[in-house]
Amino acid sequence: MEPKLIDHLFRHHSGKMVSVLTRIFGLQHLDIIEDAIQDTFIKASLSWRKEQPEYPEAWLTKAAKNRVLDIFRTLKAQKNNSLHITQGTDAIAINELFLDSEIEDAQLRMIFTACHPKLDPRDRISFALKTVSGFSIKEIASALLTKEATIKKRLLRARKAIKSANLQFNIPQGKDLQERLDSVLEVLYLIFNEGFHSNSKDQLIREDLCGEALRLCKLLLNHQQTQFPECYALFALMCFHSARLEAKTNVNNEVLDLKQQDRSLWHFPLIQLGNSMMYKAVETKEFSCYHYEAAIAAEHLKAKTFEDTNWNKILHWYKALYTLQPMASHLLTMAVISMQTKDYKIANTYLKQLKPEDLEQRVYLYYAAKADYYAETDNFDEALLQIDLALDAVTNTLEKAYLLKKKEILKSL
Amino acid sequence: MKDFMMIFVGKEYVDLGMSPEELQSRMEKWFAWGAKMEQAGILKGGEALTPQIRRITGKDRTVTDLTSAEVKEIVGGFYLIKAKDFDAVQEIANDFPDYDLGNTVEIREIMVFDQ
Numbered sequence: 011m012e013p014k015l016i017d018h019l020f021r022h023h024s025g026k027m028v029s030v031l032t033r034i035f036g037l038q039h040l041d042i043i044e045d046a047i048q049d050t051f052i053k054a055s056l057s058w059r060k061e062q063p064e065y066p067e068a069w070l071t072k073a074a075k076n077r078v079l080d081i082f083r084t085l086k087a088q089k090n091n092s093l094h095i096t097q098g099t100d101a102i103a104i105n106e107l108f109l110d111s112e113i114e115d116a117q118l119r120m121i122f123t124a125c126h127p128k129l130d131p132r133d134r135i136s137f138a139l140k141t142v143s144g145f146s147i148k149e150i151a152s153a154l155l156t157k158e159a160t161i162k163k164r165l166l167r168a169r170k171a172i173k174s175a176n177l178q179f180n181i182p183q184g185k186d187l188q189e190r191l192d193s194v195l196e197v198l199y200l201i202f203n204e205g206f207h208s209n210s211k212d213q214l215i216r217e218d219l220c221g222e223a224l225r226l227c228k229l230l231l232n233h234q235q236t237q238f239p240e241c242y243a244l245f246a247l248m249c250f251h252s253a254r255l256e257a258k259t260n261v262n263n264e265v266l267d268l269k270q271q272d273r274s275l276w277h278f279p280l281i282q283l284g285n286s287m288m289y290k291a292v293e294t295k296e297f298s299c300y301h302y303e304a305a306i307a308a309e310h311l312k313a314k315t316f317e318d319t320n321w322n323k324i325l326h327w328y329k330a331l332y333t334l335q336p337m338a339s340h341l342l343t344m345a346v347i348s349m350q351t352k353d354y355k356i357a358n359t360y361l362k363q364l365k366p367e368d369l370e371q372r373v374y375l376y377y378a379a380k381a382d383y384y385a386e387t388d389n390f391d392e393a394l395l396q397i398d399l400a401l402d403a404v405t406n407t408l409e410k411a412y413l414l415k416k417k418e419i420l421k422s423l
Numbered sequence: 424m425k426d427f428m429m430i431f432v433g434k435e436y437v438d439l440g441m442s443p444e445e446l447q448s449r450m451e452k453w454f455a456w457g458a459k460m461e462q463a464g465i466l467k468g469g470e471a472l473t474p475q476i477r478r479i480t481g482k483d484r485t486v487t488d489l490t491s492a493e494v495k496e497i498v499g500g501f502y503l504i505k506a507k508d509f510d511a512v513q514e515i516a517n518d519f520p521d522y523d524l525g526n527t528v529e530i531r532e533i534m535v536f537d538q
Contacts, residue, residue, distance in 0.1 A: 015451060020443035052437050055450040056471035056500070059457060146442030 024144030029116035240298035242291035249284030250307035302331035338368035374404040426533035433526025435491040452520035469502035
């Protein structure tokens with residue numbers, strides 16, 4: 011027997027089973043459910059030492075079904091009158107809930123629950139990663155570069171909110187669906203970005219988060235009720251970015267920007283998948299910010315070399331994005347793009363619209379862009395001043411090294 | 424060849440709050456180790472033990488029920504293997520997956536009673 015199991019089998023299965031059991035017992039029993047599922051995996055990890063089952067996934071599902079009875083007993087022992095089983099739920103009905111399509115349905119319910127407006131936006135990602143994705147508190151903390159205690163607090167708060175609002179475990183309908191979907195997409199987008207832009211040294215964590223976001227987004231696309239153009243657009247965006255994930259760091263685990271990346275390392279099948287998703291995404295009159303971000307990412311991927319990049323087109327998409335999302339960081343990017351095309355005057359008009367405080371932690375990028383602008387327009391003294399401001403504001407060591415290098419070059423001019 | 428027992432002592436997974444992902448990766452190491460011994464034809468048996476303990480001590484036969492969480496360490500399981508000597512078993516025990524948890528392998532020889 012092959013000793014190796016499918017990657018992440020336990021983690022994924024945990025998310026599936028927690029969702030299905032929650033559908034059976036209701037959200038108010040989430041604690042008991044999570045403990046019971048955890049118990050299944052511990053038992054599997056011990057008893058499989060002796061003999062690995064022929065179909066591990068089926069074994070785990072069967073074990074989870076058996077947990078249904080355990081949970082029944084636990085709840086009965088607690089004399090819990092709030093037991094939420096519908097009348098006449100019998101063995102057959104429970105079996106049906108463990109069918110693949112029903113498991114996906116249950117997971118979607120969990121995602122939509124995680125994104126319910128009653129939950130604090132800061133708690134949504136942690137709650138989703140814990141329940142739907144089977145991450146532990148420790149894993150969430152290291153993925154989000156946050157303390158374990160903070161994650162624990164967020165999870166507690168999320169559960170409290172669910173209980174006190176007595177949330178139902180379902181996918182909203184009609185107008186509610188559209189609103190909730192926006193928050194679901196935002197959470198998936200943030201999970202993906204945590205992975206893609208992570209400062210974590212651990213490449214695995216980055217890949218895990220990106221993979222998880224893709225997997226959850228795919229659940230939306232598999233479900234008839236949630237096949238919206240913006241879901242396809244977000245999926246396409248994730249494909250395009252993921253295609254570059256491997257090329258994003260060098261062997262020393264240093265982050266490489268687009269200019270330095272080895273484009274032959276880009277993952278072509280993902281680009282193709284992203285393209286085919288884009289065809290579905292554009293079957294709409296109204297584009298979302300994900301549409302524009304995907305278009306921008308696609309444009310970068312089209313260029314065979316950095317010099318081949320069609321900056322005019324990218325600027326065009328950024329302008330469209332900026333009208334939807336008037337964010338300072340977009341303006342800054344537009345300024346940087348204009349410098350790529352040597353349109354320094356236009357770059358300056360964008361820079362002038364910005365105030366340093368608009369950029370928050372990214373303010374060093376603003377100063378760095380200004381330094382570039384002054385250097386390109388031969389005002390080296392001012393450029394040096396801006397670089398020093400950037401150096402004062404930067405926290406990331408890699409970025410700092412990059413800025414210091416720039417400063418040396420400027421000084422030698 | 425002689426018969427030996429490798430006894431695993433230490434902390435239980437259930438008390439360490441391991442994630443499904445960690446459990447899977449540990450289990451895969453156990454698979455690999457077991458498969459290696461089996462291929463070498465030296466594996467004679469083994470069991471994993473549940474974390475419940477009923478302890479009976481003293482002439483009064485005092486009974487205490489405990490779980491792994493209440494004791495400093497617990498015997499988690501064992502393997503029975505055939506090997507030439509202690510050194511050979513030590514070599515095999517190198518692949519024990521849980522040293523990083525602070526867990527221990529105790530090697531004991533099965534006593535053979537020559538008449």
